[in-house]
Every structure is written in C-alpha cells, then in structure tokens.
Amino acid sequence: MPTADFVVTTLRRVLMPQLWQGRASKAVDSRVNDFNSSIRFDARMIEQDIQGSLVHSAMLGRQGIISAQDVEDIHKGLHSILDDLHSGALEIDPAAEDVHTFVEQTLTARVGDAGKRLHTGRSRNDQVALDLRLNLREASAHLQGQIKELIETICDQAEKSADYVMPGYTHLQRAQPVTFGHQLMAYAWMLLRDLGRMQDATARMNAECPLGSGALAGTTYPLDRFYTAKELGFDAPCANSIDGVSDRDFCIELGAAIATCMMHLSRLSEEIILWCSWEFKFIELDDAFTTGSSIMPQKKNPDVTELIRGKTGRVYGDLNTLLVMMKGIPLAYDKDMQEDKEAIFDAVDTLELCLRTVTPMLATMTPLPANMRRAAAKGFINATDCADYLTKKGMPFRDAYKCTGTMVAACIAADKTLEELTLEEFKQYSDLFEEDVYKAIDLTTCCEGRTSYGGPTKASVLKQIELVKEKLANQ
Structure with a gap:
C-alpha cells in the first residue's frame, strides 16, 4: 500500500508547479526539467540543507519575521524528515528538481503553511552556496583524518626500515645511497603539506557564511546574519551579497588541494609499481592488495597503485572543470555553476577511495632489504x-x-x-x-656519513618521524 509521502509526492507532481513557476504561461518541457534537475547529485547535501533550514527558521523566529509556532512546526517537520531519511521510511524523490525543493515540498506536505514560510528572506542561490560549504567542510575533515592515518602508516614503515640501504635515484638511474625509511619519509612530508593545504582551504571556506545574501542583493527582511553565521560555525557573514552567491573559489581551492594530494599518491604509486616488479623486487605487496591474471598464473599485479595513477588524471579533470566553468561567467549566479557539485564531489570521492585503499596496502607491505642492498652495491652509488x-x-x-x-x-x-x-x-x-x-x-658508512640536516642517516630518519608525529599531534 502506498505511503502518505508517496501519495503527497505524486499529487505534488501533478498539481503543484515548480517553486519558481508563476511568470511562465505554459509548463516547462519535460526534457528541460530533466536537463535542469540536479537532485541526482545534490541529494547528498540533504542533511546540510536541513541544518541550514533549522538555523534560518530559528533566526526568522528570533527576528519576529515568522511566529514561534511556525518555528516549532518547521523544526518538528525538519527533524521528522531527517529521522525518516535515516530510518529508511522516506526516500528522496528522484523527480524533484533539486534537494532544496524536495525538502521544502516534503516539509510543506507535513506541516502546511509553516513550511511555505521557511523560505522567507532566502533564495536557493544563497541556500546552495551554504549547503555546499557545509558539505565540503565535513568532507574535508574526513579526508584530513584519512591523510593523517596514511602519514602514520608511512611513519611506521619508515621506522622499521630506517637502516635498510637502497639506491637513491635521479633520472631513474642509481645515484647515491639512501635508506628505504628516508625514501618513505619524503612522501610523509609531501602528505603533511597536503594536509596543511586542505586545512587552509577549509579555514577560508569557514570564514564567510553566504546565508542571507538572497538571490544576489540581500533582502528587505531584518535578518540577523551574524546569528546564522555563528550557529552554522562560520566566522562571519559574507560582507558582499553578490560575492556570497557567485563565489565558488572554495570549491576550486579544495579541488586543487585534492589534486595535489592525488599527484603525490600517484608518484608514490609509481614507485611501488617499480619496487614490486621482478626487476627491482624491493618490496612484496600482500596478496590481499594485488590481483592475478586470467591467463598467466605467475602474475601478481599492483592494480591498486595503477588505478591511483589513472584516477589522478580524473581528479585533474574535475579541477579543470571547476576552473573552466568559472572563468567566463558574469556576476552573480549563473546556471553554469550547477556543474560545480559533480566535479568537486567526484574529486572528494575519488581521493577518499584512494586513501581508504592505499593505507592498508602500505601497512601490509613487506620490504626486502637484501634486494635493496644488492641493487645499491651493483649501482656504484658509493x-x-x-x-x-x-x-x-x-x-x-x-x-x-x-x-x-x-x-x-x-x-x-x-x-x-x-x-x-x-x-x-x-x-x-x-x-x-x-x-x-x-x-x-661501505654502503652503510656512505649513508651514515651524510650527517647534514634532513639526510638519510638512521638518526635523521627517526628524527623526521618524531617531527612529523609531533606536527600531527598538534593539529
């Protein structure tokens, strides 16, 4: 038997126009509706949309713009939507134009006219700018946690191999003796900078809250934008309403940080691919993180690292999409900007997937120090x-x-x-x-004799590990 929400949604499709319809004399072609819809990718922002609506409605009540009863009804309805989404009792309607429309229409179906008052003093332009910031703020925090875990894993492996002599390379030619621990720690430092870039991007994302900017020119309602900014965890409201709705540099900056991190993972992946080949055989990857061949029984393929190399190009494409999308559009909001979400969400998801897979792969990797030393001796790196x-x-x-x-x-x-x-x-x-x-x-003497700061000695590697862990602890 159909649920009440299903009936309401079906009736809404038949009887209710789009939120913005009023001026037009006839219905929009269904193909345009499909082309215009963003629900398939912005649905992931529904919790942030509800969070913003809870704070916005509370502010409207504090300012006397809507009644206390309206605020109570709106909050009750929004919480019920959130609860039903979590329990599975409510599913997001794929026919909705976007997540904001779905939430507002579902709310109105549940609480009546109070739901229609929620959008007072707000536009979907400042609403989506807020939702995207809130979503990416959470995504960035999650990615930062994953990067920290990867750095710690690298430090653990580096500590175990701080005195494993191997050839260091320039031009992919054996050059001078280093240790495997020293080589690994180079990536720990790269990833530490990636962590800093992501934190910087998030700090600027949190600096200004767009809510209350309206479509582009604010509103005549006496909004308390400082209240909503504080309640949503921002430093302040954005000082220019046009900038508030037309800015996407926070997406670009986070996308650039993600692309740089992917570049570092790709370089590490390339080394792992080389190291586990028979030509090098410096490491052995755990069977759980390799694949075989359908025809060659001896094969043990490093598919994880090869995919990371390939996916790095994909993330570069996401960043380029954001840059090209924004380069020629006038102020304020333009529909081109709807393309921001698919690009930045794909970049976030791709890095998350790579970090989630490469970290346990490195943790279970087995270094082969005898092979490393043999290669170092044959390379005349002394x-x-x-x-x-x-x-x-x-x-x-x-x-x-x-x-x-x-x-x-x-x-x-x-x-x-x-x-x-x-x-x-x-x-x-x-x-x-x-x-x-x-x-x-002697190769060990060659390594241990390079006592300049940041060099490959065992003491230096252990000191680097200490410094990196100290920086992680302080963040």
Missing part, C-alpha cells in the same frame, strides 16, 4: 664517496672524479663492484688508497 675519499687525501676533486669514473668503467667491464676490488687494484689508480678505503665506501 662512487661519490670514493671520490670524496681521494679528495680528503689531498687529490683535487676533479682529478678524483675522473679517477673514480675510470675505476667504475673498469668494474663494469669486469662485472665487479668497487667493494670487490683488492687494495692492489685500488693502488693501480692512485697511491692515496689505503686499507681504510673499504670503510669509506
């Missing part, structure tokens, strides 16, 4: 240290550089590493070489 050894013995650096380069070429031809040369072979290149050269070019 050649700089060998040249430095000769320089400290008195040889000019350019001569030492040339001498070491000649030795490396000979080692490659003989399929040897520098450490495998005998002292007699060293002395064929310079009499400055002594027994202490072996300690000087």
